[in-house]
Amino acid sequence: MPSKRWKSIRAGASADGESKAEASPDDTVPYVELRRAKDMESSSAFSGISAVDRGDDPVEVIKRIALLVACDASALLVFSAIGRTAHSSSDGSLLATAAPFLISWFVTGAFTESYGAEARGGDVGAAAGVAAKTWVVATPVGLVLRAIAKGRVPPKPFIVVSMVATAVLLVGTRAALAWAAEEEPQSRRDVIKSRKNRKANPLEIFTLIGGLTKRW
Numbered sequence: 480m481p482s483k484r485w486k487s488i489r490a491g492a493s494a495d496g497e498s499k500a501e502a503s504p505d506d507t508v509p510y511v512e513l514r515r516a517k518d519m520e521s522s523s524a525f526s527g528i529s530a531v532d533r534g535d536d537p538v539e540v541i542k543r544i545a546l547l548v549a550c551d552a553s554a555l556l557v558f559s560a561i562g563r564t565a566h567s568s569s570d571g572s573l574l575a576t577a578a579p580f581l582i583s584w585f586v587t588g589a590f591t592e593s594y595g596a597e598a599r600g601g602d603v604g605a606a607a608g609v610a611a612k613t614w615v616v617a618t619p620v621g622l623v624l625r626a627i628a629k630g631r632v633p634p635k636p637f638i639v640v641s642m643v644a645t646a647v648l649l650v651g652t653r654a655a656l657a658w659a660a661e662e663e664p665q666s667r668r669d670v671i672k673s674r675k676n677r678k679a680n681p682l683e684i685f686t687l688i689g690g691l692t693k694r695w
Contacts, residue, residue, distance in 0.1 A: 579624035606657035
């Protein structure tokens with residue numbers, strides 16, 4: 480997408496000493512600066528104003544996010560179930576036990592792009608890295624929420640076991656999902672060409688708002 484700028488003709492003296500006339504506003508010369516779409520994707524000024532169609536199918540994106548959400552929730556429920564069994568706990572329900580960790584995980588994930596392109600893709604390292612970035616914040620926050628709900632600080636062994644267990648379950652699950660992700664049958668260029676004029680998806684309003692927030 481070209482961006483137009485204007486270059487003014489300024490008055491000055493030539494090499495032989497002859498002066499040039501001052502340019503009027505009408506004498507400004509337009510020129511076009513061409514920039515690659517790939518470079519413009521990361522531009523904060525470009526983000527939120529328009530978007531580059533990367534060839535992602537909105538339906539497939541939603542399905543992938545739903546799968547990640549379900550697996551994250553399942554991992555935390557498994558962690559809570561193991562903890563309740565190990566301590567022979569009968570207080571409350573399984574969901575109540577997992578609630579502090581579920582809340583902290585999904586709230587933190589909204590700020591760490593836990594369901595962004597890297598998390599949804601097939602790059603194991605990138606997917607695990609995003610999950611680890613979310614885990615390192617969400618798990619301590621979950622422990623704090625649990626302590627507030629229980630009215631007491633958990634013992635150190637419980638904190639250590641919780642950090643290790645959630646890391647294995649959450650980061651390991653994300654890495655496994657990325658490894659099992661199917662390869663794209665077509666290149667992005669072919670997908671975009673086949674779709675021709677794509678209609679905007681209602682969910683893209685969130686992308687627009689996010690881009691505008693980053694810009695300002």
